Amino acid sequence: MDEDLDIAESPLGAPAVPSISGELSAAILMMLLEDDDATAILQHLAPDEVKALGKGMFEASSANENDVERALETFVSSNRDLSALAVGAPVRIREMMHKALGNVRAGNILSEIEPQSSAPSLDILRWMDVASISELVSSEHPQVAAVILSVLTPEVSAQAIAALDEPTQTDLLFRSANLSSISADAIEDLEAILINYTSRKAHAPDVALGGRNEVARIVKNLPRPTAEKLLRALRKKDRLLADAIEEEMFVFDDLAALDAKTLGTILRNVDSEQIGLAVKGASELLGEKMLSTLSARAAQTIRDDIADMGQVKRTDVEAAQKAVIAVARQMAASGEIQMGGKGDDYV
Structure with a gap:
């Protein structure tokens, strides 16, 4: 057999x-x-x-x-x-990613795949059910709640704040987006809130968490109408912060998730030179998908241009990729295209 x-x-x-x-x-x-x-x-x-x-x-x-x-x-x-292989692996991996992809793209990818180091007192939050987390977030001081959201995965954080009123949601996302680290004293305060846990490190080092990228991932997991409403509310508090969060919500590599028709519509509004630079810095799979949406003649012209480019500055490549994403966002905002992740969720 x-x-x-x-x-x-x-x-x-x-x-x-x-x-x-x-x-x-x-x-x-x-x-x-x-x-x-x-x-x-x-x-x-x-x-x-x-x-x-x-x-x-x-x-x-x-x-x-x-x-x-x-x-x-x-x-x-x-x-x-x-x-x-293990000796110095985290540092080596981060350096390779930054050299190969640039700071922006590497930061986006590492934020999803890099193991997060956190104090043991914060790890217990990851084991709590969503209902308990939501109750904890709604009853504690907003700054403590913002720390809690930053510790959790974006998916769980989105579920935890879904039942809260809009002003509270906006305030928590604003606070979380402005977090960069949490002091040992703040960790001790959080330890007092989290029952069934005894502190073992009175002088623990600061723990990296929160930030714009993390909040972007939270908003990305919310229903699209809710996400758009929260972004408008955040923009009233801090326009630059809201713009930065929105930029993090859809990056160049996310183009791979779009259907060929939508991707082709976007690229027809982008200068061919910028497409060439963007494709040169893209993965082979994404690059071929982009070119496949163009006419055979246009695609071959861009392939020839890429072959003649030789080495180009990474900053030029990243600028071209940002230009493509900017066009995509403008077209999505005007309703010309639809960009969605899960169902009608905002991306």
Whole structure:
């Protein structure tokens, strides 16, 4: 009986054995540990990781001897060079991202993928249900509530403030957008609010959180009418801040999510030289998608221009990409195109 199997490469001509997924491998390894050791590991994982691992552990309960052997082989193979890779990894990754993509694009991507370091007292918030968070946000001092929103994921923050009145929503987003760090004293105040937690660091360093990018992601997860209303309200308090938040809500790489018709409509209103520079700095997938919306002649002309460009300044590329996004925003504001993320949500 033929089956489609994921076959691992075998060294020295040894018989090939089906590989095993990383998720199932991790779950099997957890089941092999003593309860105390497994518990210690779970305590250091994020809520989503615990859920995924727990689900895998239920599946691993029916694993056979071959599955266990493959899980151990996967673990040894994956971690053989871990120490060499791990040294200074966060710093190296950030530097590579900034050099390759520029500060703006790198900052946007890193804000989504980089593990956030926070005080243990703030981590407990990520385990609370939305209803409890919403009640906490509505009952505490606005500045404390702003800190809470900045600690949570944008999706959870959006749900937490959804039931609040518009002035409160506006005030909390304004405060959160102006956060850059939180002092150890403020952390201690928050610790007093969060029950079932005892402080272990009286002199903890400042924790980076909040800011315009984080608020942009919160607003992005709100229904479009609500998001637009809040942006107008924020603009009355601080026009430059509101403009900066709106800019963060739709960046160049988000063009990949648009359908070909909408993307083509945008590009027909952009100078071909700017399109060329923008495509040169784009990913191969996005670049080809952009060119595919143009006529064959126009696309080939731009390809030829890119080939003749040689090296160009990253600042010029970023300026061209911002110009494309500016056109997209103007057309969306005038109703010529629709830009949406989830359903009718604002992007």
